[in-house]
Amino acid sequence: MVPHSYAGRSLVEFLITLLIGLAPVACGLLVLALQVERKQDETIEVTAREAIYAIDHVMSTLHAASSQALALAQESCDTALPELRQTAIRQPNVRSLMLVKENRVFCSTLYGDYQRVIDPGSFLDMRLRVDPSGEATPDAGVLIYRLQEYPYGVLALANLQVLQRELLGFQNEVVLNLQFGPQYVWATGNGTFEQTPNHEEDTLQLVSKQYRYTVHAGYPDTYTRRSIQQAVTATLPSLLLVGIMTSAVAYWAMFRRKRAPAPRPR
Incomplete structure (x- = not known):
């Protein structure tokens, strides 16, 4: 019975030492995963x-160009067009400007005298709209910024590439x-x-x-998992080394206690 008892005790000591060594590894991996997720957030x-x-x-550059052109909406297209084109040229983000009166475009830097009805309700917050393709650029979308001081208004168009x-x-x-x-x-x-x-x-x-x-x-989907895997690959050797050292210290402490002489009776 003594050999079996000794073997069982050794197995228990080994399992305890193994668990003690795995504890810092498991905690390190958990902290690592939390740090990766927090960094991503x-x-x-x-x-x-x-x-x-x-x-x-x-948007502010489009607003500035529209504000400069707003007073021109009170003039005829022939009178306003030269200055309207200069205003558009001065702002690199602006592709074209249109003058509006009573929700009807009547002048454009691209087409000159131009007639088109606009629907204010089609604009986000009455100011912004994206068109997947423009009349002058059927293969490229445009962003439209609307500035309105009824009955006058201005539309500033910018390519989506901006x-x-x-x-x-x-x-x-x-x-x-x-x-x-x-x-x-x-x-x-x-x-x-x-x-x-x-x-x-x-x-x-x-x-x-x-x-x-x-x-x-x-x-993208699975990005977090891949990021954690990369972090684990880089950190796991260090964590395993810490675990091995922790197990060795724990085993040494238990072995020392087992070999310590029993106190002499008084």
């Missing part, structure tokens, strides 16, 4: 806020989508939500306080 939020700052700046260049400037894995009502714009295209790039994980939505469009930010 922070990156998404920072990127989304920086995107709003950059896109708001583009927004896409801003989105391409973010050098990280965050996928950004801009929403203008039912239309979306991302770094390489535009369309409906069903067409947007994969941003299924950790999706964050922020709304521009000034212009009311929405920024959707997120990571």
Whole structure:
């Protein structure tokens, strides 16, 4: 019975030592996963806020050009057109300007005397609209900024590439989508939500306080798992070394206690 008892006790000591050694490894992996997820959340939020700052700046340039042209809406197209074209040329983000009276376009820097009825309700917050294709650029979408002081108004048109260049400037894995009502714009295209790039994980939505469009930010599906796997691959050897050292110390402490002489009776 003594050999069996000794073997059983040794097995228990081995299992206890193994569990003690695995504890820092398991805790380290858990902390590592939490740190990866927290870092991703922070990156998404920072990127989304920086995107709003950059896109708001583009909108501000369209607003500035529209404000300068607004007084021209009170004149005839022939009189206003030279100055209207100069205003458009001075702002690189502006592709064209249109003058509006009573929700009817009557003058355009591209076409001169031009007649077109607009629907204010088709604009996000009565100010912004994305058209997947423009009359002058059927293969490229345009962003339309509307400034209205009824009965006069101005439409400022910008190519969507202006927004896409801003989105391409973010050098990280965050996928950004801009929403203008039912239309979306991302770094390489535009369309409906069903067409947007994969941003299924950790999706964050922020709304521009000034212009009311929405920024959707997120990571592609499985990105978190791949990030954790990469972090584990880089860190696991160090954690295993800590676990082995912890097991060795625990085993030495138990072995020392077992070999310690029993106290002599008084």
